[in-house]
Amino acid sequence: xxxxxxxxxxxxxxxxxxxxxxxxxxxxxxxxxxxxxxxxxxxxxxxxxxxxxxxxxxxxxxxxxxxxxxxxxxxxxxxxxxxxxxxxxxxxxxxxxxxxxxxxxxxxxxxxxxxxxxxxxxxxxxxxxxxxxxxxxxxxxxxxxxxxxxxxxxxxxxxxxxxxxxxxxxxxxxxxxxxxxxxxxxxxxxxxxxxxxxxxxxxxxxxxxxxxxxxxxxxxxxxxxxxxxxxxxxxxxxxxxxxxxxxxxxxxxxxxxxxxxxxxxxxxxxxxxxxxxxxxxxxxxxxxxxxxxxxxxxxxxxxxxxxxxxxxx
Numbered sequence: 001x002x003x004x005x006x007x008x009x010x011x012x013x014x015x016x017x018x019x020x021x022x023x024x025x026x027x028x029x030x031x032x033x034x035x036x037x038x039x040x041x042x043x044x045x046x047x048x049x050x051x052x053x054x055x056x057x058x059x060x061x062x063x064x065x066x067x068x069x070x071x072x073x074x075x076x077x078x079x080x081x082x083x084x085x086x087x088x089x090x091x092x093x094x095x096x097x098x099x100x101x102x103x104x105x106x107x108x109x110x111x112x113x114x115x116x117x118x119x120x121x122x123x124x125x126x127x128x129x130x131x132x133x134x135x136x137x138x139x140x141x142x143x144x145x146x147x148x149x150x151x152x153x154x155x156x157x158x159x160x161x162x163x164x165x166x167x168x169x170x171x172x173x174x175x176x177x178x179x180x181x182x183x184x185x186x187x188x189x190x191x192x193x194x195x196x197x198x199x200x201x202x203x204x205x206x207x208x209x210x211x212x213x214x215x216x217x218x219x220x221x222x223x224x225x226x227x228x229x230x231x232x233x234x235x236x237x238x239x240x241x242x243x244x245x246x247x248x249x250x251x252x253x254x255x256x257x258x259x260x261x262x263x264x265x266x267x268x269x270x271x272x273x274x275x276x277x278x279x280x281x282x283x284x285x286x287x288x289x290x291x292x293x294x295x296x297x298x299x300x301x302x303x304x305x306x307x308x309x310x311x312x313x
Contacts, residue, residue, distance in 0.1 A: 004084035008055075011048045017055050024059065025086040028170035034127045037088030041079035043215055043254075046207045050198060054081055057196040063151050063173040065136070065192065068200030070245040071235070073207075074176040075134065077200070082130040087170060090124040090131045094138040100146045104159055116162050121150060125157055128170030136175040137187055144191060147173075151194035202239075203250070205232060215254060216261075216305070223304040227257065230294040234274070234287065246278045247287050257304070266299040267291070 008018050030038055045051065057064055058081065066074040082089040092103065105119040116122075124131035133139075139147070150157055155167035175195060177187070208228040212219055231253055237243045256273025260266050275287045302308035 004080070004086075007044050007080075008051065008084065011046065011051065013048055013051055013055070017052060017059070020059050021055060021084060024170070028087075028128055028168075030086065030088055031127055034088040034123075034129065037090070037129065038083070038086060039089070040083050041076060043076060043211050045073055045077045045080040046210050047073075047077075047201075050077065050200070051080075053196075053198055055084070058085065058172050061169075061172075062196045063175070063194060065175045065177065065187075065195035065197045066200055067177050067197060069202065070178055070238075071231075071248050071250045072200035072202060073250075074178075074200055075132070078130070078132045078174045078176065081174060082132070085130065085170075085172075087172070088124075088127060088129040090120040090129050091134060092120045092131060093134045094136055094140075094143060096138075096140070098139065099142045103143055103146050104157060116159065121146065122157060122159070122165065124173070125150065125165055125167040125171050128168030131171070131173045133173055133175035135177060136191075137177040144188075147191060148194070151191075202235060203231075205229075208232070211250075211254075212257075216257060218306045219257075220304060220306060223299075226294045227253065230270070230274075230291060233290050233294065237286070237290070243283050243286055244278060244280075247274045247283075249274065249277055252277055260301050260304050261307070263301050263308075266295050266301070266304055267297045270295055 005018055005022065008021075009015075054064055054077065064081075066077060068074060079089065092098075101119070103119050103121040105116045105122050108115055108117040118126070121131060123129065133147070136147075146157075150167070151173060155171075157165045157167070159165060205228050208231060209224060212224040212227065216224070231248075231250065234243065234248050238245045238248045252273040253270075254273075256269040259269045259272065270291050275284055275291060278284055278287065296303075300308070
């Protein structure tokens, strides 16, 4: 577990912003029943300028839209921000079946009476959470209508039959969107105007190595460099249109590296975490060639982690 304030200081984030975040945390304690939603993210987010923009916007009561291509750390940033501010996090993934009822809530029958079964947007507004609106550019019109009312300056949610709910003063919403995913569409101007927009830059080698060091403190430096190089090689090929973004999966790469800790041969681990993410035979061949230049087929777990002797699996 890492401390959010220390992470900000290590990256040189403005001390005034850090002091304001600490004051925010003190001003808005989390209700007992929601404390289980205040959880540290699996990996810290690295990027001073992005963090300063996000923190400054949230402190002023604004909502954020994180836009960018795949594997730029949008969800990682959202999770880190909720942890830094000490707020319960509510994740809302938009898809074809996401409607206003799934966001706000539906009627349910309890103790011989009709009650509202609260949805994630309603609970976020009620308890002062940070709502992560994942893939917001897949939202249907019915769901967007809820967001319009929730995100504007009035900060209220109208619930038919139950009156209105004023948003808790600590409630914020952080939306994410990827470019070019199937089923996505352009966000309308009215919805975009309700956010401050942060364009997420592609991940670089320095950031990847920091993530690897935190996630795998026993990783061999030379091996970590090769895995970072593999990801950057795939990122460049995806940018140039030589491959799709399917294999550009940092979560998949980290998961593959974890299986190596169990003794799995690195080449097989990468096949599961990266290569097999595409189902096109020709694309698999291209990815396989890239992998071979970075991860030798005869590598074992001992070539990646100090916990194993060299050459041992």
